[in-house]
Amino acid sequence: MPPIPRPISRLCVFCGASNGAHEDYPHAARQLGAEMARRRITLIYGGGRAGLMGAVADACLEEGGQVVGVITRLLQNRELEHKGVTSLHVVETMHERKMMMANLADAFIALPGGLGTLDEMFEILAWAQLGIHSKPVGLLNTRGYYDSLMAFLDHVEVESFLRLNLRATIVNSADPQRIIDALAAVEPRRDAPRPG
Numbered sequence: 480m481p482p483i484p485r486p487i488s489r490l491c492v493f494c495g496a497s498n499g500a501h502e503d504y505p506h507a508a509r510q511l512g513a514e515m516a517r518r519r520i521t522l523i524y525g526g527g528r529a530g531l532m533g534a535v536a537d538a539c540l541e542e543g544g545q546v547v548g549v550i551t552r553l554l555q556n557r558e559l560e561h562k563g564v565t566s567l568h569v570v571e572t573m574h575e576r577k578m579m580m581a582n583l584a585d586a587f588i589a590l591p592g593g594l595g596t597l598d599e600m601f602e603i604l605a606w607a608q609l610g611i612h613s614k615p616v617g618l619l620n621t622r623g624y625y626d627s628l629m630a631f632l633d634h635v636e637v638e639s640f641l642r643l644n645l646r647a648t649i650v651n652s653a654d655p656q657r658i659i660d661a662l663a664a665v666e667p668r669r670d671a672p673r674p675g
Contacts, residue, residue: 485615487663489547490515491523491584493599494531495592496559507529507621509538510655511588516544518659523583525576526550526568528561531590536561547554549579577602586615586662591624608645615665617650617658625651 498505511527512535515522524541525532526548536546546564554560555569570576577599581587589600606612618625629651636646652658 484547485508485585485663485665487520487585487659488558489521489523489583489585490659490662491580491587492535492590493587493592493603494524494590495596496530496532497593498530498534499591500531501622503622504624505534505571507619507653507655508534508590511535511590511658512538512540512544513542514540514656514659515539515641519544520659521545521547521565523547523549523580525665526560526564527554529559531571531592533561542604547583549576549583551576552622581606581612584614588617588619588627588658588662589625591621592618592641604645604649607648608642615648615650615662619655619658620651620653623653 492511494508497539508531512522516539522536522544524546527533527550536548539546540563548561548564548567550560550567550569551573552569552571560567568579570579581603587603589596600616603616607616620626632641632646632649635641650658650661650665652661
């Protein structure tokens with residue numbers, strides 16, 4: 480029997496304030512944002528207006544979607560926030576920002592990005608391994624951006640530094656439309672905490 484899709488009404492997207500070196504990156508971010516709006520999935524993200532953050536938020540808003548930003552006061556003071564989002568939460572620290580985004584979301588997708596994106600994604604994966612949450616995590620693997628990272632995680636698993644079959648639960652797709660379906664199809668781990 481195939482797994483029953485879990486409802487995803489709020490999706491946290493980790494991404495950076497850069498467009499990257501190729502136009503495929505913002506294009507995929509815009510496709511994801513538009514698809515979320517069409518499915519009436521609220522975008523939870525870092526609240527910025529530049530780079531892939533701006534691309535995914537703008538596309539979601541243009542299609543009539545809901546966008547919730549979470550930004551630190553420091554970044555807001557640098558005038559980096561997106562002023563057109565549905566709602567914007569301003570917090571004091573990066574840790575508060577990550578915690579609020581995690582609490583608001585039903586699932587997570589990391590777009591191609593730099594150190595901040597990797598930090599957010601790895602913290603969410605670490606929380607999953609610790610049993611803090613059972614929400615699905617995916618990588619939007621545009622242009623094979625995450626191929627080397629997935630190979631590294633395979634190595635980490637072989638060397639017995641990953642527990643609870645965590646590697647197998649990470650959704651990896653280059654398709655902005657199909658990744659949402661793949662996240663919804665992830666079965667919660669039996670050892671994971673119950674929601675509520």
